[in-house]
Amino acid sequence: MNTIILAQEATPEGTGNPILNIAVFVAFIVVTLTIVSRVANKPSKNAGDFYTGGASFSGTQNGLAIAGDYLSAASFLGIVGSIAIYGYDGFLYSVGFFVAWLVALLLVAEPLRNVGKFTMADVLSFRLKQKPVRVAAALGTLFVSLFYLIAQMAGAGSLVSVLLNIHSFWAQAAVVAVVGIIMIAYVLIGGMKGTTYVQMIKAVLLVGGVGIMTVLVFVAIRGGMGELLDRAMEMHASSDRIVEEGYQPEDLLAPGLQYGATWAKQLSFVSLGLSLVLGTAGLPHVLMRFYTVPTAKEARKSVVWAIILIGAFYLMTLVLGYAAGALVGPDRILAAPGGANAAAPLLAFELGGSLFMALISAVAFATVLAVVAGLAITASASLAHDIYNAVLRNGQATEEEQVRVSRATVVVIGILSIILGILAMQQNVAFLVSLAFAIAASANLPTILFSLYWRRFNTAGALASMYTGLILSLVLIFFSPSVSGTPTSMVPGADWAFFPLTSPGLVAIPLAFLAGIVGTFLGKPDNLDHLADEMEVRSLTGVGVEAPVDH
Template identity: 50%
Template sequence: MNHHLLLAATEPAKSTNKALTVGMFVVLVLATLGITFWARRSTRGTGGFYTASGEFNALQNGIAISGDYLSAASFLGIAGIIALSGYDGFLYSIGFLVAWLVALLLVAELLRNTGRFTMADVLAARLRNGPMRTAAGVSTIVVSIFYLIAQMVGASTIVGQLLGVTGAGAQIWTIVGVGALMIVYVVVGGMKGTTWVQIVKAGLLIAGTLTMTVWVLAKYGFNVSHLLGDAAAQSGKKDAFLQPGQKYGATDGWSKLDLISLGVALVLGTAALPHVLVRFYTVPTGRDARKSVNWAIGIIGVFYLMTLVLGFGAAAIVHTAVIKEKDPSGNTAATLLAEHLGGGAGTTGGSMMLAFVAAVAFATILAVVAGLTLTSSSSFAHDLYANVIKKGKATERQELFTAKIASVAIGAVAIVLSILAREQNVAFLVALAFAIAASANLPAILFTLFWKRFTTFGAKCGIYTGLIASVGLVLLSPICWGGATSTVHAAKLSAKQAADCGVPVQSKEVGNATALFSCTAKAPVPLQNPGLISIPVGFVAAIAGTLLGGRRRDEEQQEAETYEALEVRALTGVGAV
């Protein structure tokens, strides 16, 4: 009798909590859609759609940059990796933060002075227009899609926990829904709508993270040493949890090289990410672009310090084993921590905290994927369609229409690929996007700005070789063959394969296995992050193409003259649009 009464009392409570959670979630999403439709009224022409006509000031753009940058990888992935791997997980935070110094010192102001809408504008201002726009456009789209995959996978994790639904079907429909929303954001609001949404969400994300950080520290009397000690004890690894080697260097020398590869990719990749570069064009001057980065560094730095508390707090309060059981990749650590801080699963406080944190994180992801989709579709329409296919003869109306159609197509491709990669850790997926950007884009950008002898052929060699090398190394890495990062269906494995892959033979569900393609075949390239190999390959290819590629004397003279003009414009801002 008492048992039935307890069930009767519990079910309405759970139903009420879920309704509260979903209600907060829906309100925040509707609010961001409202901002998008509001921005539509003042979005005019390609300048308004691509860069909001440079109307934002340095502070606004700095907050928007942080909102664009602090995404699923930052909030969910890093907190999860710290909760599972301790000290090694925090290395992601360091790499993401230090990377902004490279962007500040080498590219921010110079790119704003020399470009107008896209990275290709800078390359084409000095080198041959058609080949440069084609190469830059292809690279921009590839990098953006890799980054899109990470954000959409993170969104599926949040919504699954928020609604209490699990399984492949729920994840797939969530990814489809996120893709549809991001297409609406881009097609309707353009850059102005996307930027305002990023500003609002950055404020909410910082507020939510700060609240959780103070809450966790308060539980330990604001004694970080006690927090770390409890996290180590609850992780099951004791003091080793606070020392290097849990994720990198624990098995062999290759894992140590993986750490170096990851660091190089994170530090160099930020300055070459297309959706970061385009933010430098949303302010009036190069000086404002530099100030934007200064603001972004401050906001992002504070945030990553807080992820340290969130990650170790999740390990201490939620416990590492519980986090791993809910999600082997650790993506739910932050949301589980929020729920525990509020009072636990099934409580009103727990539901409210889960709702707020999950809704803000999901809304942030929507802004990021919208920015990525806008960047890639703008590059297709402005670089490939208007300047290569139409050879500069496309009307502004045709270019805008093409950009919106490209948004739908790129969104569809991202949805399909995200479904295939839905079991990957989101921070890891973003690290791959950084490696590809650093390998393909960075050599061309730096040499165009700083090397007088650099040629069109060298730029093409650098971009295409870096792109092929980084993507090819990913396909040959442990992510796809013999690694420990994805899933397979247990029913398709033999008993030996199931044991090798760590999947119970009797399981008929998707289990935690070890690779995207095969968990039993050995990876040809042991590095999980390709940056250590692909980034030097991209730079060497650009240098070799410049020194060995033949060009006529008139071309050499013309490119030398355009470099001098570009140098003056980059350093002084004279003639900047």
């Protein structure tokens, strides 16, 4: 699809001073770890503190944190690189990631906050049979979080490799391992409260840094957006790689450069868009953010603030993407370690020199650390709260036991994400995140919407929908050209691809909705009408949010 092969023979120009770069990086890590340790001046033994920061954040604070959670390495490195290389087709990521928030705001944010307590499974199992639904929801959470983590690890490897001009595979792998270790430290030290403060600071720094880069682009171009697009087309016209592939410079401004050659690529374009728009409302680490505020009103306020920041950011990525194409050029970008993921730091060097590149890259690195910390907390909370406590211990586990299991899970997930992140280092990170969105939209969103808005929905329908969406999306990803069958696949030397689309959403999402409907009509009623009534009242009014649920 849009994977970039590492060009070993070329050395990128302008990667700055490696000593300065690493010094700025270390300074950022020390500062953020200090903030985490100060905020969490004692270890979290209370599950509410560890998972949700005690629900003590305001809507504005949580909106900043949501933006910090959402604006990941994929948003900055992957989108800028994709637009720089593919133009209009790359901008689909910006549009999809942003528009998706309308679904979360209008359909999910408030009722989810009113019904749940810690995790997405609290909502899905509220009026259904607890154990089987929690297990299915926890599995969906773990796989979505894992795919998202892989993208962040790959982005971190690309970022540091550009700054230090590292082309060696093993050196880049060591970078990914260090990121994973620091991420584990963030979560173990600070829990949700420490991670949230880092995400708030990081959101301000990232949006501010991107804003400064955008201003500097127009200072350098001196001609507005039209001049920027002309310059990008001129640079692409002189590119050996683009010319060899038979594209015209004007293709940067119209659909088709990446997705238009065959019917399979065109359907992949539709599938990707569907996954991005529907995926946000099913992302467990984003949904968990709604529990860090005290009321549903603050949850809505969180989303509004997040939309403002996220919308401004994605509009600016359009400018930065074409600016990277115009000022850096596709040849230099693809020759850098990490391929397309190197576009943003190389553009920063062009605009402000070595120090500016180091600062922007350090902010991007802090972005990676904060996002992977949030993902690790979500995955660990799901396993400890939904599987260990609710299923294995029948709800009798103490909060200290749950936190202990969560901490152990963070370590295991961190190690696993390091290994898979190393294997995916040369993938475009925006594409890797889109796979997580596809799984979330397939495995989680249908059941969330049915649980909240369809009174007849039952356990059989929930299990059919979640397992159909999860298994189908994972199988289709594994047998797609994204993993094998092409020179740019994750496993370029093999070919077991029989599914022609690079994104599974177009098939998996509708079938997951259909499975939920069929399973509901064929399955036995749960006979939990009193809980359906209570859930409806809670979701609409917030009354009784703190009361326990009696199954």
